Amino acid sequence: MPSLLSRLLDGVLGAAWTAAAARVVLCLPFWWSGLAKLFDFAGGTAEMASQGLPAPALFNALTILVQLGGSALVIANVWTWLGAGALGVFTVLATLLAHRFWTVDGPERVPQLNAFLEHLSIVAGFVLVAILSARGARRHG
Numbered sequence: 001m002p003s004l005l006s007r008l009l010d011g012v013l014g015a016a017w018t019a020a021a022a023r024v025v026l027c028l029p030f031w032w033s034g035l036a037k038l039f040d041f042a043g044g045t046a047e048m049a050s051q052g053l054p055a056p057a058l059f060n061a062l063t064i065l066v067q068l069g070g071s072a073l074v075i076a077n078v079w080t081w082l083g084a085g086a087l088g089v090f091t092v093l094a095t096l097l098a099h100r101f102w103t104v105d106g107p108e109r110v111p112q113l114n115a116f117l118e119h120l121s122i123v124a125g126f127v128l129v130a131i132l133s134a135r136g137a138r139r140h141g
Contacts, residue, residue: 020075026125027071030087034067051097066090074126080133084126091126095119 002010012018037044037060044063048056066086073083099119101112 020077023075023077023129026122026129027074027087029122030067030090031071031075034064034071037064038068063090074129077133081130084130084133088123088126091119091123 037047041057041060044060045056048059048063053059067090070083070087070090073079074087095116099112099116101109101116104112
């Protein structure tokens with residue numbers, strides 16, 4: 001007979017709302033940033049310029065598209081692999097651009113390394129979302 005804790009965990013982890021909430025929270029930094037760049041396009045463009053990107057307005061528009069579009073796909077659990085993949089690739093590229101811990105020394109190196117590793121863990125979260133979505137599609141498809 002399953003214990004109360006086991007039944008509780010099965011209920012929470014098996015609930016559709018739990019998976020939906022996890023997808024919303026996993027995408028939170030992306031849809032939040034995408035909306036901020038959309039509503040303050042000049043600020044987002046300035047952020048792209050500060051990273052030395054050519055055509056910063058174009059990169060800002062593409063970033064908004066990836067952040068909002070990828071988040072929408074993951075949150076809606078539709079073409080989840082595509083949204084997770086887009087956000088994962090975007091995160092790797094942005095992390096390599098913005099958190100180059102290997103180029104700094106002293107006290108600044110540790111926070112840059114921590115941010116780099118945190119971003120990689122988000123990428124791993126997107127990989128897991130894509131895996132779980134593919135498994136669910138195979139079971140139901």
